[in-house]
Amino acid sequence: RSDSIAALERLHNAGYRLVMLTGDNPTTANAIAKEAGIDEVIAGVLPDGKADAIKRLQSQGRQVAMVGDGINDAPALAQADVGIAMGGGSDVAIETAAITLMRHSLMGVADALAISRATLRNMKQNLLGAFIYNSIGIPVAAGILWPFTGTLLNPVVAGAAMALSSITVVSNANRLLRFKPKA
Template sequence: VERLREMGLRVMMLTGDTEEAAAVAQQQLGLAAADVLAQVRPDGKARAIASLQAQGCKVAVVGDGINDAPALAQADVGIGLHCGTDVAVETAQIVLMRNALMDVVESIDLGRATFNKIRQNLFWAFVYNTLGIPVAAGILLPATGILLTPAAAGAFMAFSSVSVVTNSLLLRRNFRA
């Protein structure tokens, strides 16, 4: 919970358990009373998530049971535990294979890092194409007499692809199973 908060995320608990059981978990997790809803039926969980989404919130839900399936389906991102019921695993967009809740943090970190890599790769591909296509088309020919041969242009294109793949593989430095 602390790691999620450090990431700037709000943590809430929606549970079908009694108020008393939810209060114990609330204290152990350090959650505010407003962030805990107890005795919530499966359709109520989905409605609560829809209400948060209507307020402009992006919602991720972690669940493992059949009662969590509507909430997992309603959420922007559903995260299921592999040990959960088949319907929860099938409904979730992400399935945590080790059933370790710290993997929720890892999956968010990996998603953010992947998105950053995509942006980096798009930036470098844009720069390459902005410079490379005019040179390959002969823009430098009148002024300098330089013209890329088709083989050289193909080699530069292959190098661009290799650099994108290499940059993407750098994700492995921080994320090892």
């Protein structure tokens, strides 16, 4: 596909190690991998051996995402930490995968992984914000200021502050609706 090399470059630039796992002969696979900028080739693998190859990568401490579309890919998609089926693939592959992309393009894989990273970053921001807010808010609500200022937190103010906290978390999460993966 015309956008495959650009998609692989995006994945590589995002820090992913690219491995081609194929049943094709090694000479052909290596030539394609060199042109596409793929880091490693595991070629000549029979359909039954794809899941074993994924296990070997995982045994090296790697988190493995497998992209496939055929019935032969289903066991490897199931074995991978994240199985990604391409749209228009076999029903078995689509059922087995954790993610199914509607279009048959590797650019969708790059987009999905970028959205996943952005979502995790957003979750960490929300957790950090909630931790800081609660680290301050709970002691204040419990009366920590009373000995110093003679002030107690009004329950109405505490309720409004809690609602504001929730609005802040939801607003931050809603930023993902405008997320556009970098091309």
